[in-house]
């Protein structure tokens with residue numbers, strides 16, 4: 001069970017991860033952390049880097065605007081991945 005809540009103060013999506021600035025409900029400290037893109041829109045549990053309490057953070061979804069920005073790149077990546085899958089399976 002999580003003892004604290006990490007509130008996302010601001011966030012930014014990059015090609016590789018989600019960079020979030022969070023506030024710990026236990027120690028009130030602000031810290032930044034990077035999350036896997038797979039965790040988009042999910043609740044994730046981790047330790048506060050400041051006070052080490054276990055807490056939960058609700059990660060944001062990418063906005064439509066942010067999605068468009070990466071659309072071209074994502075298409076290319078997906079095609080490459082599909083080729084790899086075809087060979088492997």
Ligand SMILES: [Zn+2]
Nearest residue numbers: 024027048051
């Ligand atoms: Zn804390």
